[in-house]
Amino acid sequence: MIKTGSESVHFRIPVNDERQVSAQPGTGWMMRWQTWLLVLVAGFIFSASSMAWSAEVHRMELTHHDFEPWDFVPKPGDRIDIHNHSDIVHAVYVTYPDGTIVNLTETAAQLPNTTVSWTVPADAEDGDEYVFRCWIHTVIRADMKVQVPASQ
Amino acid sequence: MRYCGLFLVLGLVAAMGISRAADLPPRESYQRPADIPSPPSNPLTIEKVTLGKTLFFDPRLSRDGAMSCATCHSPNMRWSDGRVLPLKADGVPNARRTPTVLNSAWLNALMWDGRAASLEAQAVLPITTAHEMNFEMPLLLDRLKEVAGYQPLFTQAFGDAEITPKRVTQALASFQRTLVSKTAPFDRWVAGDENAISENAKRGFALFEGKANCVSCHKSWRFTEDAFHDIGLESLDPGRGAKVPSQLVLMQHAFKTPSLRDLPKNGPFMHDGSMHSLEEVIKHYEQGGVQRESLSQEMKPFELSDVERAYLIDFIHTLDGGPLDMEFPNLPE
Structure with a gap:
């Protein structure tokens, strides 16, 4: 249900932005997947090089x-x-x-x-x-x- | 059956005795230690003590040759000086009363503000402080080296005649460690002699641990927990507050808790020598002191009757083992 009125429009701006980001679903998903992989790998390397144990x-x-x-x-x-x-x-x-x-x-x-x-x-x-x-x-x-x- | 009454009476008497004993706080935590502690870096030896004693009484340790350690820490004054403020303290801002050096072997923070962490570290401070002995260590060493009689003393203490600042302070610290309060009536009571202190003093002990709660700071056989508190005196002296990070509010106007052993009869008491009777001191604690942010949280006002105050004073007097007299050494030439 689409709401009308300035309040509703204002409320929806972030939603539209999010849609823009996901306007090309395949590319966006790939970018996020790669980014997360990069973060995970970097995190793994960092933790291996600094503390190879869990803090207590x-x-x-x-x-x-x-x-x-x-x-x-x-x-x-x-x-x-x-x-x-x-x-x-x-x-x-x-x-x-x-x-x-x-x-x-x-x-x-x-x-x-x-x-x-x-x-x-x-x-x-x-x-x-x-x-x-x-x-x-x-x-x-x-x-x-x-x-x-x-x-x- | 005829003995039932007798047993009943004996039982009641015994119960009363137990009840009276149970009214008093336990004494175990006040037992005197068997040995004098010393750090591994400066173990106690007779030779170092002998040298330290000689140095302690030698006025040549001061620039003008007129003041020894014993000038302000006199055996005749319970190893203090009996003055409100020390000699040469005129005009010195925030001058403080001379503390006793008795039982200093057990201290881990020395001086009223705790700025010395050991007797060895403390020993150099009066020698070099301008309003005390006002000397410099290199000049002192030169002077001592000229005294031939010191060479055998240093040799006996350290193996050779070399005179260094470290050896001077180690010897002074060693001697001071041997200055221990004599056995007081309270000690004999702790050891089991029920007649060593009066019934009034025992009542005072109960107040000390109870309503007056002096024990919150005056703990252990030395009757101090070696901690720092603002006890709400009018003095503006920042005390330990000047030695620690400024955000430590509780350390502003805070001074080390002094021992209650071997107190001089008429004081002076407190770090600034501002009180001259135990009654005045106790009343100060009853009132709770100056209310300010730094006031110790142990400062909780209470009320004693005149009789209770007298009991408490009677008890404090039982901590006096009498003067620790000492023969003055022959100073080497």
């Missing part, structure tokens, strides 16, 4: 004055969730191997029962050490050594 999510628990023991070894691209299960505020930051400091919250205040996240840089190298500390409670410290899987 790990969890660390923050108590009053310590990280609870953890048993994972982070890889580049892995996400680490840090949950504050104490009843006090923490302010965790990460020191990179080159000395760069990254705060895990904008105001550096992690309220009780909240979670903050940090992702291991994709370009982290095997053996790079990232140090987690709390600005408020300097006794809190976790030294996290990154391991690049051998399959790379």
